[in-house]
Amino acid sequence: MSSADVSPPTLKLKAEVPLDKEIESIIKSGKAKRASNYQQAVYGPDPEGLKILPEGARLRLLESGVDISKGYPAKPNAEAIPVYLDEAYAIRNEEYPYVERGKNADPEKKALFAAATAVIPLTKHVGTELVGVQLADLNDKQKDELALLIAERIVVVFKDQKLSHQKQLELGEYWGQVEKHPQTIQVPGFPGITTIWVDYSRSKGNSVSFKNVDLGNWDPKYNGGASTTTHTDLVHEKQPAGLTSLHHDSSPDVGGDTLFYSGYAAYDKLSEEFKRFLDGKKAVYVSAHGYLDRNDPFAGPKKIERVHPLVRTHPATGWKFLFVNRSMTKRILGVSPVESDIILKYLFDIYEKNADIQARVKWGPIKLGYGTTAIWDNRVSQHRTTWDHEAKSTSRHGTRVTALAEIPYFDPNSKSQREALGLPLDE
Ligand SMILES: [Fe+2]
Numbered sequence: 001m002s003s004a005d006v007s008p009p010t011l012k013l014k015a016e017v018p019l020d021k022e023i024e025s026i027i028k029s030g031k032a033k034r035a036s037n038y039q040q041a042v043y044g045p046d047p048e049g050l051k052i053l054p055e056g057a058r059l060r061l062l063e064s065g066v067d068i069s070k071g072y073p074a075k076p077n078a079e080a081i082p083v084y085l086d087e088a089y090a091i092r093n094e095e096y097p098y099v100e101r102g103k104n105a106d107p108e109k110k111a112l113f114a115a116a117t118a119v120i121p122l123t124k125h126v127g128t129e130l131v132g133v134q135l136a137d138l139n140d141k142q143k144d145e146l147a148l149l150i151a152e153r154i155v156v157v158f159k160d161q162k163l164s165h166q167k168q169l170e171l172g173e174y175w176g177q178v179e180k181h182p183q184t185i186q187v188p189g190f191p192g193i194t195t196i197w198v199d200y201s202r203s204k205g206n207s208v209s210f211k212n213v214d215l216g217n218w219d220p221k222y223n224g225g226a227s228t229t230t231h232t233d234l235v236h237e238k239q240p241a242g243l244t245s246l247h248h249d250s251s252p253d254v255g256g257d258t259l260f261y262s263g264y265a266a267y268d269k270l271s272e273e274f275k276r277f278l279d280g281k282k283a284v285y286v287s288a289h290g291y292l293d294r295n296d297p298f299a300g301p302k303k304i305e306r307v308h309p310l311v312r313t314h315p316a317t318g319w320k321f322l323f324v325n326r327s328m329t330k331r332i333l334g335v336s337p338v339e340s341d342i343i344l345k346y347l348f349d350i351y352e353k354n355a356d357i358q359a360r361v362k363w364g365p366i367k368l369g370y371g372t373t374a375i376w377d378n379r380v381s382q383h384r385t386t387w388d389h390e391a392k393s394t395s396r397h398g399t400r401v402t403a404l405a406e407i408p409y410f411d412p413n414s415k416s417q418r419e420a421l422g423l424p425l426d427e
Pocket of ligand 1: 227231232233383
């Protein structure tokens with residue numbers, strides 16, 4: 001017996017197909033489990049979702065004329081989802097013209113407020129509820145004023161809304177380029193409308209529970225992609241998220257609130273000396289979803305990375321704000337990794353631990369056939385949901401439309417909110 005006869009078998013690759021292409025075809029054929037938030041992701045419309053669809057959500061889909069005959073919600077087909085980081089990075093990597101609708105709006109917002117029967121602050125500095133206004137009926141002047149109001153107040157809430165999917169999308173398109181997510185569940189036929197539905201993700205293997213629901217707020221490696229971890233949406237985009245609407249067409253009467261935190265106020269919580277240190281710094285921001293590195297596919301999923309200013313200036317208000325969040329801001333450029341970790345941890349805490357810079361939005365109770373809409377400015381805020389309904393109610397269901405905004409910038413001559421409003425900056 002020659003030595004050649006006992007040599008171990010060697011992995012043979014098809015020489016004519018590059019390795020990355022072979023992996024891509026295996027993943028897209030469904031033979032390999034794709035990196036996903038859920039363990040049992042379904043691609044395309046999901047007939048199983050219809051079985052647990054809340055009545056209010058079903059009614060609105062029917063009234064909007066959305067075709068759910070093949071299932072609901074829909075996830076992009078497996079072939080359409082990018083496998084590699086370079087493909088995902090290339091999505092919207094070109095500058096897209098952006099018009100800041102709030103910039104030249106009437107600062108008194110007379111047209112918008114004239115349509116309201118009441119204007120109710122949710123807290124002193126964050127959040128406003130407009131009563132008596134139907135979003136579907138707003139004219140362009142009122143939409144401009146609303147954009148400014150949201151930029152100033154972080155989040156604006158509208159109850160008893162009759163808002164079709166088409167009208168929700170139209171509003172987003174008025175305020176910017178609507179984001180179409182390559183991976184998340186969405187309304188069939190409307191890739192710009194993301195479905196927010198925790199009971200569905202639980203039915204697919206999301207293991208949220210009373211014990212683990214907030215662990216990401218200590219360290220994002222514990223379920224950091226969950227919506228209960230305080231975060232800002234889509235910070236890895238070249239032009240990150242701006243005005244974002246979330247319309248709940250179904251909600252428990254009590255529970256499932258969303259909290260919003262002000263980035264202007266987070267900045268103003270810092271000492272004047274520390275503000276000066278942070279002004280002009282840049283940081284690396286990452287995506288929530290992961291993709292494979294074509295040159296190192298066996299290393300597992302990696303996140304899209306993008307560099308933005310750590311302190312930004314809002315184009316409508318002109319105010320400075322702190323642009324960080326615990327799960328998606330990775331490192332500050334120009335300081336050591338240890339310094340970056342310590343500073344970022346402090347900045348995350350500033351956002352999350354100050355109760356006077358946040359507001360809590362209650363979605364319910366919702367009348368069948370109506371909904372509650374909250375529109376927030378994703379640039380100047382963080383948000384998180386609560387999961388106190390603990391799946392005892394299966395009724396929390398919403399749709400989200402995100403308008404992408406400007407390429408982030410820092411204007412060294414811009415002021416903080418409290419400076420601009422003449423509020424005390426006592427230390
Ligand atoms: Fe979010």
